[in-house]
Amino acid sequence: MAGSVRSVAVFCGSRMGNSPLYRTVAEQAGQILAKNGVKLVYGGGSNGLMGVVADSTLKAGGTVTGIIPHFLHSRENMHEGVTDLIVVDSMHERKQIMFDTADAYWILPGGFGTFDETMEILTWKQLQRHAKPILLVNADGWGDALIAMLDASVKQGFAESTARAKIEVVPDVEAAFARSISETRQYAISVEQF
Numbered sequence: 739m740a741g742s743v744r745s746v747a748v749f750c751g752s753r754m755g756n757s758p759l760y761r762t763v764a765e766q767a768g769q770i771l772a773k774n775g776v777k778l779v780y781g782g783g784s785n786g787l788m789g790v791v792a793d794s795t796l797k798a799g800g801t802v803t804g805i806i807p808h809f810l811h812s813r814e815n816m817h818e819g820v821t822d823l824i825v826v827d828s829m830h831e832r833k834q835i836m837f838d839t840a841d842a843y844w845i846l847p848g849g850f851g852t853f854d855e856t857m858e859i860l861t862w863k864q865l866q867r868h869a870k871p872i873l874l875v876n877a878d879g880w881g882d883a884l885i886a887m888l889d890a891s892v893k894q895g896f897a898e899s900t901a902r903a904k905i906e907v908v909p910d911v912e913a914a915f916a917r918s919i920s921e922t923r924q925y926a927i928s929v930e931q932f
């Protein structure tokens with residue numbers, strides 16, 4: 739287990755996207771979590787990159803908790819092979835459990851659902867509902883437009899640069915892992931000193 743990071747919530751696409759590098763980064767995410775004894779928490783489906791990251795974690799000997807609303811059972815092809823599967827009633831419940839049970843959040847390539855989850859976890863941090871690391875893994879530049887939008891918001895005077903700093907862009911999962919450990923450690927030290 740990696741210090742105080744025992745579980746990571748990964749938000750990513752329920753589709754594969756157009757670049758083969760998206761699959762690669764999802765596979766690498768599962769491998770690095772499993773190798774370090776860190777549990778994957780994710781949306782519980784088998785489709786797209788969500789399925790890839792779950793399968794990759796399991797194949798590498800890791801543990802996976804999937805959280806899926808019952809109405810998405812068929813649409814997202816609920817993953818029957820995960821270590822723990824939690825079936826919930828609503829999207830809100832799913833998100834709440836994902837947020838509560840993870841020590842860090844990784845954003846991998848994805849679409850609208852991934853954007854929603856990213857903005858919610860970021861704004862919760864802005865509102866000081868949590869202080870956990872948020873790492874956007876910008877594989878093949880998939881997140882460039884999203885990053886530009888966050889930066890534009892600061893330039894336009896709609897967000898503080900301190901809020902923008904609450905999500906960190908990293909090039910790969912190795913960096914996401916390293917930053918998750920060091921940010922969590924820094925936070926623990928600052929709480930101890932308080």
Ligand SMILES: Nc1ncnc2c1ncn2[C@@H]1O[C@H](COP(=O)(O)O)[C@@H](O)[C@H]1O
Nearest residue numbers: 750751752753781848849850851852854
């Ligand atoms: N509004 C939403 N809130 C939370 N999660 C959502 C929402 N819309 C879709 N999702 C889930 O996000 C993942 C990834 O979706 P992509 O659109 O493929 O990025 C998926 O499990 C959706 O159910």
